Amino acid sequence: MSVVVVCGDLIFSTKITGTAQALGLTAKVVQTGESVVGNSDVSKVIVDLNAGGTSREQLERMRQEFPAPTTLIAFGSHVDVERLRDARQAAFDRVMPRSEFSARLVELLNSSNEPISG
Numbered sequence: 001m002s003v004v005v006v007c008g009d010l011i012f013s014t015k016i017t018g019t020a021q022a023l024g025l026t027a028k029v030v031q032t033g034e035s036v037v038g039n040s041d042v043s044k045v046i047v048d049l050n051a052g053g054t055s056r057e058q059l060e061r062m063r064q065e066f067p068a069p070t071t072l073i074a075f076g077s078h079v080d081v082e083r084l085r086d087a088r089q090a091a092f093d094r095v096m097p098r099s100e101f102s103a104r105l106v107e108l109l110n111s112s113n114e115p116i117s118g
Contacts, residue, residue: 002025002026002027002028002041002042002044003020003025003027003042003043003109004027004030004042004045004046005017005028005029005030005046005048006029006031006045006046006048006053007046007047007048008048008050008052009050016029016046017029019106025109042066042070044071044073044108045062045070045071045073046073046074046075047062047073047074047075047092048075048076049075049077049084049086049087050077050080054083055086056086056089056090059074059087059090059092060090060091063090063091063092071094071111072094073092073093073094073095074087074092074094074095075096075097075098075101076098078097078098084096094108
């Protein structure tokens with residue numbers, strides 16, 4: 001199982017990849033949303049909405065590039081309502097504030113594409 005993480009925050013991306021590796025998953029970090037497209041054999045795409053290349057159009061392109069069963073998860077600042085809404089409108093499976101994502105990281109990495117509230 002492969003996870004792609006779009007995150008420009010080195011410390012936070014290390015937390016995500018370290019947790020993924022502890023769970024037996026392969027995780028790759030890319031700096032921008034443009035870098036995600038073209039990856040194959042991906043089970044989850046995790047997107048920090050503060051990373052570059054995560055415009056609404058890019059989020060929609062990610063969903064097209066990675067249809068179900070690939071799980072797309074987006075997180076961002078709880079006050080950045082517009083970017084969270086963009087991810088929801090781009091049909092991401094899960095969209096949540098960064099604090100919730102951090103608290104549920106193990107659950108999210110372990111889960112299949114079953115709906116999780118949030």
